[in-house]
Amino acid sequence: MPNQIKVALLTHADGAHVGAYLKALAETEECGSVVLADPDGHWQDEAQQTLGDKLARTGRNVGGLLEAEQPELALVTMEAKLAPPVIDVALDAGCHVFAEKPACVRVEDFVPLVRKADSKHRYLMLALANRLNPEIVAARELIERGTLGRLYGVEAHLIADQTRLTRPAYQKTWFADRDRAAGGHLIWLGIHWLDLAMHISDSSIDQVAGFTTNIGGQPINVEDSATAALHFDNGMLGTMTSGYYLDKGYHSHIQVWGSDGWLRLSQMEDRPLRWSSTQGDKAGEVQIWEGSKQPRGYTPFVRAAVQACANMSDPPISSAHSLRALKTVFAIYAAAESGQTVQVGDVHIECAE
Numbered sequence: 435m436p437n438q439i440k441v442a443l444l445t446h447a448d449g450a451h452v453g454a455y456l457k458a459l460a461e462t463e464e465c466g467s468v469v470l471a472d473p474d475g476h477w478q479d480e481a482q483q484t485l486g487d488k489l490a491r492t493g494r495n496v497g498g499l500l501e502a503e504q505p506e507l508a509l510v511t512m513e514a515k516l517a518p519p520v521i522d523v524a525l526d527a528g529c530h531v532f533a534e535k536p537a538c539v540r541v542e543d544f545v546p547l548v549r550k551a552d553s554k555h556r557y558l559m560l561a562l563a564n565r566l567n568p569e570i571v572a573a574r575e576l577i578e579r580g581t582l583g584r585l586y587g588v589e590a591h592l593i594a595d596q597t598r599l600t601r602p603a604y605q606k607t608w609f610a611d612r613d614r615a616a617g618g619h620l621i622w623l624g625i626h627w628l629d630l631a632m633h634i635s636d637s638s639i640d641q642v643a644g645f646t647t648n649i650g651g652q653p654i655n656v657e658d659s660a661t662a663a664l665h666f667d668n669g670m671l672g673t674m675t676s677g678y679y680l681d682k683g684y685h686s687h688i689q690v691w692g693s694d695g696w697l698r699l700s701q702m703e704d705r706p707l708r709w710s711s712t713q714g715d716k717a718g719e720v721q722i723w724e725g726s727k728q729p730r731g732y733t734p735f736v737r738a739a740v741q742a743c744a745n746m747s748d749p750p751i752s753s754a755h756s757l758r759a760l761k762t763v764f765a766i767y768a769a770a771e772s773g774q775t776v777q778v779g780d781v782h783i784e785c786a787e
Contacts, residue, residue, distance in 0.1 A: 437744040438466030439506035442529065444496055444520055447476035448608060449511040450534050451561075451732060456484040458736035459509070464744045469503045471496045496520055500527040507532060507743045509736070511561075513608040514615050518543040521558070525550045530557040530743045532736070533756075535625060539616040541757075541764045541781055548753045557742065557749045560756035562629045563735035568725050569707040573690075573699055574634045581711045582692030585635055588664070588672035592627045593685040594619065596678045599652040610654040618656030620646065621763050624676030629751075629759040630688060630699075631664075631672060638758055639672075641665035643775045644766040650678065662766045674766075 441459055445452050456477075459465045467490040470481050478492050493499040500508070500523065508524035510517055511534035518538050524531050525547065537560060538544040551558035564570060576582070598604050608614035609622060632638055644662035648654065659679070664672035679685075688699040695711035707723035738750040761781050769776040 436464050436741075438464055439740065439744045440467045440469065440490070440503060441465050441740065442469050442471060442500060442503065442505040442508045442524070443477075443481070444471045444508055444510045444512070444524065445477060446472060446512055446516070447474040448513055449477070452477050452511055453480065453484075454732040455509055455511060455736060456481055458733040459740075460485050460488060461733055462737040462740050464737070464740045469493070469499055469505060471499045497523055497527075500524060500529065505529055507740060510534065510537070515539045515608070515613065518547060521547050522550070525554060525556055525558070528554070528556070530559075530739075532557075532559045532561065532739045534561045536560075536616050536621045536760060536763070538760065539612075539614065541760050544757060544760055548757045551753050557739075558753040558756060559739050559749050559751050560759060561732070561735065562626055562751055562756070562759060563732050564626050564630055564701070564730075565633055566734045566738060566750055567701065567730040568727060569699060569701065569723060570630060570634065572723055572725060573697055573707055573709075574636075576697060576709060577634055577690070577692075578636070581695060581709065581713070582690060582697060583694030583711075583713075585637070585666075585668060585670045585690060585692045587670055588631050588635065588666075588688065588690045590627045590631050590672065590688045591675035591686060592623055593675070593677055593679050594623055595680045595682050595684075596650050596652075596658065597681055599650060599654055599658060599678055605652065605654055610656055612655045615656060617646075617763070617767060618648075618654070618658055618660075619678050620657060620660040620676045620766060624660060624674065625759055625763050627676070627686070627688060628674060628762050629755070631674070632666075632758065632762075633755070634688070634699075635666065635668070635670065635690065637666040637668040637670060638778070639664050639762045639765075640667045640778050641775055642762065642765045642769050642778060644769040646767065646770040660766065660770070662769070 508529040646657035659677040697709040
């Protein structure tokens with residue numbers, strides 16, 4: 435039997451992806467039991483149905499539940515504005531924390547949580563689950579092996595549907611309110627592709643310039659469109675387009691160019707990874723990755739997080755990289771507001787003093 439831990443699921447009626455997290459915990463062997471803090475009682479029936487005997491306890495009060503149950507990991511999925519104090523309480527209770535992004539509306543609220551997690555030797559993991567998709571793992575390995583040589587540039591875009599923004603029910607959610615969500619498409623979806631660009635290239639974005647707007651004109655208080663120019667600390671340049679433009683579905687890709695070739699990730703396609711290199715037996719040929727796209731999504735990422743906490747092994751994303759992704763997004767917002775290039779490291783100066 436693997437090492438098993440107790441996981442606390444801390445959420446509320448408007449928590450994101452709760453159903454996916456329940457399924458992931460149910461299927462993760464290292465998760466021995468789950469306790470649920472849900473002040474609205476909204477998820478109790480679904481939790482019972484999905485988790486069965488794994489659901490050990492439900493409650494309305496986060497602090498009381500954590501004190502009584504002492505779980506090793508807290509999975510926090512809450513409205514961004516509400517998340518920081520809950521993460522703080524979980525860290526004080528000695529928990530590792532897995533948090534649905536963005537987990538804050540100001541990066542100043544996330545920095546002290548990372549510091550607290552580090553001081554307590556706890557993980558603070560942001561739910562950037564695409565990292566473990568098989569084609570992403572394969573792309574990172576190709577770049578690590580030097581297949582592309584020295585990296586020159588990256589182009590990324592992630593485009594979703596504008597349709598959701600036209601629905602009155604959506605317009606009333608926290609996702610559509612900057613004061614509650616921090617932003618729109620960029621911080622909810624674009625953050626994934628920014629993180630992946632840094633993850634597969636093993637390089638951090640250190641400078642940004644950008645623009646945001648509500649191009650569709652829907653009655654929402656967040657951007658539906660963002661573009662950014664990116665400078666990486668390895669010297670590479672890049673661009674990012676992040677927007678709600680389509681009637682349905684997604685358009686997405688990440689393309690990387692280097693001195694010895696190129697690589698293209700198109701995750702919505704059946705064969706999501708192809709590349710060409712001037713080196714090796716197949717020099718100059720376009721090669722297509724033949725691996726399986728499964729498993730992918732939240733279940734393998736949650737499983738990896740639970741396993742890391744159970745075994746004190748490397749987590750699927752570090753506290754530092756979780757903060758890095760948030761700082762990059764907030765730097766783009768700052769650049770859009772100021773009309774100037776922003777140093778990513780400067781976005782948390784006031785809270786670092």
